[in-house]
Amino acid sequence: MKLVIKRGRVIDPVQNIDAIADILVENGVIAKIGEAIEAKGAEVFDAEGLVIAPGLIDMHVHLREPGLEAKEDIVSGTQAAAAGGFTTIACMPNTKPVIDNAILVAGVLRRAETEGLVRVKVIGALSKEQQGKELAEIGDMLQAGAVAISDDGHYVSDARLLRNALEYTGIYGKTVISHAEDEGLVSEGYMHEGAVSAALGMKGRPAVAEDIAVARDILLAEYTGARLHIAHVSTKGAVEIIRQAKRRGVKVTAEATPHHLALTDEAVSGFNTATKVNPPLRSRDHVDALIAGLKDGTIDAIATDHAPHAFEEKDMEYKYAPSGFAGLETALGVVLTELYHTGKMTLPEIIRCLSAAPAKILDLNAGTLQVGVPADITVIEPMREWTVDSKKFYTRGKHTPFEGAKLKGKAVATIVGGTIVMKDGEVSTCGEN
Numbered sequence: 001m002k003l004v005i006k007r008g009r010v011i012d013p014v015q016n017i018d019a020i021a022d023i024l025v026e027n028g029v030i031a032k033i034g035e036a037i038e039a040k041g042a043e044v045f046d047a048e049g050l051v052i053a054p055g056l057i058d059m060h061v062h063l064r065e066p067g068l069e070a071k072e073d074i075v076s077g078t079q080a081a082a083a084g085g086f087t088t089i090a091c092m093p094n095t096k097p098v099i100d101n102a103i104l105v106a107g108v109l110r111r112a113e114t115e116g117l118v119r120v121k122v123i124g125a126l127s128k129e130q131q132g133k134e135l136a137e138i139g140d141m142l143q144a145g146a147v148a149i150s151d152d153g154h155y156v157s158d159a160r161l162l163r164n165a166l167e168y169t170g171i172y173g174k175t176v177i178s179h180a181e182d183e184g185l186v187s188e189g190y191m192h193e194g195a196v197s198a199a200l201g202m203k204g205r206p207a208v209a210e211d212i213a214v215a216r217d218i219l220l221a222e223y224t225g226a227r228l229h230i231a232h233v234s235t236k237g238a239v240e241i242i243r244q245a246k247r248r249g250v251k252v253t254a255e256a257t258p259h260h261l262a263l264t265d266e267a268v269s270g271f272n273t274a275t276k277v278n279p280p281l282r283s284r285d286h287v288d289a290l291i292a293g294l295k296d297g298t299i300d301a302i303a304t305d306h307a308p309h310a311f312e313e314k315d316m317e318y319k320y321a322p323s324g325f326a327g328l329e330t331a332l333g334v335v336l337t338e339l340y341h342t343g344k345m346t347l348p349e350i351i352r353c354l355s356a357a358p359a360k361i362l363d364l365n366a367g368t369l370q371v372g373v374p375a376d377i378t379v380i381e382p383m384r385e386w387t388v389d390s391k392k393f394y395t396r397g398k399h400t401p402f403e404g405a406k407l408k409g410k411a412v413a414t415i416v417g418g419t420i421v422m423k424d425g426e427v428s429t430c431g432e433n
């Protein structure tokens, strides 16, 4: 089986390529990049005017399987990923039951293999049932194929437990992912603590809660010498603490979400529960610091924290609605609109954050278009204008703070292992690929 993608602007930050070229895919792997490639019998994809990027990787997704399928499942979640241009996603373990043992890791991987439209990696829990008390079966899970360890959704308040998790995960050379918010400081809050929360009369989650948590976790990573990744960084303090730690040589990496890069706490003013998320949307000074951190490499990756909930769960008073919303199908458009079309970042910089960087953090053989690697490719139309309409989402999570937003830039094809799983917004049915 051969596919030749012709005349696209090929951008691969790993190989330092940014040029108009053809790409030949043979038997599911990248076979050649060059000019005017002739391939007899190959399917031809005309990519003139389009960007050809390594398949996008989202290292922070809640697929909700097992147990929470009213919110999402592997089929709907991987369809949403394909629609958004993602060829690989890593799913978080805050499911029911929690993915805290090797059998569950293997089960999700097996189901994703047969049911999933894109590649699925599994992140195992750090503590049993994510209770923050006893270590989960970290070694067994990593041997069963888990790519990282995390109690995402919860901060690991017990420093001793995090130390042990870092040491144990470090033996396998893998990373611990931290949801860094000090629990005491955020316990009663629903949004960022600041002028807007004061005006709305809402209890806040102060930025210092994240700063403290990030600082402690980094000190433990430095002490143990193990790898630590900070999920959904949202404060200027955290950016600066991570920046300094990287200068000292601490093995710390970080991600930011499209919503924290694009929105401020002003969005909460209408009490729309689609703006409720942990950590919360912050004020402008924090957003600006995040963008600066992404630009200078302090923040390595962009990840969605796609956290869908059933419609009726989110359809209630702000205080009682669960935190999180869908992100896979808006991420690329939001990032291109906010960072590329405003001139804040270049396309190669953005593509690196969405492919090579997460691949490196999770040690995946992906995130590049090098000859010989699996042909995971995202075709992007940077100038395509479109309006967010959650009715058209593949995800079950129909809440998004970007509803009705006019965005510029979209994935127009998603290719996994040489097979086109999404074209012009239509995903192939699972099992077809």
Ligand code: DOR
Pocket (backbone or CB within 6 Å): 062, 094, 152, 153, 154, 179, 276, 277, 278, 279, 305, 307, 308, 322, 323, 324, 325
């Ligand atoms: O808002 C959030 N929702 N933040 C998290 O860290 C967890 C997520 C969820 O699982 O719903």
